[in-house]
Amino acid sequence: MENTNRKNDYELLYMYRQMEDVALHLFIQNYSVKVWRMIHQHSTGMNQRNREELYQLCMIKLAEAIDSYQMDKQSSFATYYMKIVKHVILDYVKKQARYQSHIDEFTMLYGFEVCDESGHYLREGNEAFPHAKKELQNEQLRQLLSESKVILKEREYQILAMRMQGYTYKEIAEKMHLSRNTIDYMVRKLRKQKDGID
Structure with a gap:
């Protein structure tokens, strides 16, 4: 039986x-x-520790949402807050994926696992090393970057490196203080150069 004293938003x-x-x-x-339901829905493959951290971030955003919500808006508080939660989850998952690729590369290069102060391994999964396919892809990317640096300008090299790390055009533009259109143009130019070399 549901509690009849439950207050609405x-x-x-x-x-x-x-x-x-x-x-x-x-x-x-x-x-x-x-919030837990949405976290589990959008974070498959994430360990429990990261899910709990994500839950804490969402609860912090709840307090911020309460402060910033304006009742005269068209959307309800529930819609407003759940949209914020979805964005927090997606941002967290993207950052974790980018961070995880750096950990995987470090593990592959130096041949040992990386753990934090509490002894938790920073790589996902149970295997000691990344899959052979991932290892080969990382090696090919490093080789392409090292070969490309000779023929690319420094700015082009940075854009290519960031793009290979999974950054979006918008993120690259913000970090390099360029417009998104400039980044788009340079990436298309790099693709044409690559096709011309092959």
């Missing part, structure tokens, strides 16, 4: 803005299951 927002301490606790209680 607008009542909780009012309570929170009246400085009632229990309001944040009730918000967390209301959204905890939804």
